[in-house]
Amino acid sequence: MRQLIRGRVLDFHADPADTEDNHRYLEDGAILIEDGVIRATGDYADLREDGLTEIDHRPYLILPGFIDPHIHFPQVQVIASWGAQLLDWLNTYTFPEEARFADPAHAQAMAGRFLDLLTAHGTTSAVAFCSVHPESAEALFAASDARNMAMIAGKVMMDRNAIAAVQDTAQQGYDDSKRLLEKWHGRGRQRYAITPRFAITSSPEQMHAAGTLAAEHPDCHVQTHMSENLDEIALTKQLYPTARDYLDVYEKYGLLSENLLLGHCVHLQPREIKRMAETGSRAVFCPTSNLFLGSGLFDAEGLRAAGITSGIATDVGGGTSYSMLQTLNEGYKVMQLRGQKLTSLAAFHWATRGNAIALGMDDQIGTLAKGSDADLVVLNASATPAMALRMERAQTLAEELFILQIMGDDRAVAQTYVAGRPMKGDGA
Ligand code: GUN
Ligand code: ZN
Numbered sequence: 001m002r003q004l005i006r007g008r009v010l011d012f013h014a015d016p017a018d019t020e021d022n023h024r025y026l027e028d029g030a031i032l033i034e035d036g037v038i039r040a041t042g043d044y045a046d047l048r049e050d051g052l053t054e055i056d057h058r059p060y061l062i063l064p065g066f067i068d069p070h071i072h073f074p075q076v077q078v079i080a081s082w083g084a085q086l087l088d089w090l091n092t093y094t095f096p097e098e099a100r101f102a103d104p105a106h107a108q109a110m111a112g113r114f115l116d117l118l119t120a121h122g123t124t125s126a127v128a129f130c131s132v133h134p135e136s137a138e139a140l141f142a143a144s145d146a147r148n149m150a151m152i153a154g155k156v157m158m159d160r161n162a163i164a165a166v167q168d169t170a171q172q173g174y175d176d177s178k179r180l181l182e183k184w185h186g187r188g189r190q191r192y193a194i195t196p197r198f199a200i201t202s203s204p205e206q207m208h209a210a211g212t213l214a215a216e217h218p219d220c221h222v223q224t225h226m227s228e229n230l231d232e233i234a235l236t237k238q239l240y241p242t243a244r245d246y247l248d249v250y251e252k253y254g255l256l257s258e259n260l261l262l263g264h265c266v267h268l269q270p271r272e273i274k275r276m277a278e279t280g281s282r283a284v285f286c287p288t289s290n291l292f293l294g295s296g297l298f299d300a301e302g303l304r305a306a307g308i309t310s311g312i313a314t315d316v317g318g319g320t321s322y323s324m325l326q327t328l329n330e331g332y333k334v335m336q337l338r339g340q341k342l343t344s345l346a347a348f349h350w351a352t353r354g355n356a357i358a359l360g361m362d363d364q365i366g367t368l369a370k371g372s373d374a375d376l377v378v379l380n381a382s383a384t385p386a387m388a389l390r391m392e393r394a395q396t397l398a399e400e401l402f403i404l405q406i407m408g409d410d411r412a413v414a415q416t417y418v419a420g421r422p423m424k425g426d427g428a
Pocket of ligand 2: 070071072225263315318
């Protein structure tokens, strides 16, 4: 099916922090979609054809769908759990809740709710941690495949320092991950991420198994957590006494590469920064989570200056919103506290093409370039009375984007398209 989506079109071809020639903005633009793929993006006047199905979203903005490169699927009912920092929060709220995902019916029900929430907030692709149970990853992949969403996910490997109901063993973690990977990696838009949860919950034997799996499947992402919280770092040092630092645990097992996504990276040592840059390992900034759990202030500009590519993500349920707009809002504030600036153009680049680059997928998602997947978000900067009032005084695109970044959430998402299909409200 061919269709033309019309509106004020914006996408990025470079990082606004690097160069002034960074985006394309079409005041009366359009995106020609066929079979879930973008065939052309340009001025409406050039793309219109007699008889072509048209959807007119003017005066709203149309951007590539948001990408959330770090989120926990089994934490949909953990989000907003009170009063704890990381290790307490995991033990008190998170592990017991994740235990419920051993039940395939629960996992299935939650997978649908989770994906509905993502698209309601304009997120079209995510990198998701599932629970330890293969059933949770099965449920998420099946639901994502049915929606034709580009999903990167994996079951967590965790064989110690947690309640028994969320533990596997080194061998079982390897076997279950391998089976899921062989079934789902490359099936439609699904990709498998090898997912040792973090050093504290994986024994050396399990880290070795994760390294073996990563060596056997060099085209898979590997996702984990690192240097989020000071108590976590101290316990990791105790558990891996010969490691030079936290990164060295992952380095010893051969996990450092451009496919490695390291959630948080709040308290890095100089050697870790140097090695991450040398190996292309990615950092993922999770501002709402880092503030909520009191973890610390990510050094976005410092890591960038060191040559590290960073993504920006929600980290629900440590994170407090599914909205990438709210994530950019809190990211802006974390950077303010560090004396750093996040412009609105850089922010929207980060949530789209920037995150796609962090995933090595910028030829498919995070862009409106011809040949890429037709994942779109339609944004209304006047969605609430307060936003509309503020918008009366906005004069530039950058100002409009900043209002969306600071005040926006799912109410500002007028529509979300996944591979050309509308996912919200009456349009869905
Ligand atoms: N470190 C290990 N597991 C988790 C988790 O589920 N959330 C966060 N924020 N940090 C973690
Ligand atoms: Zn996380």
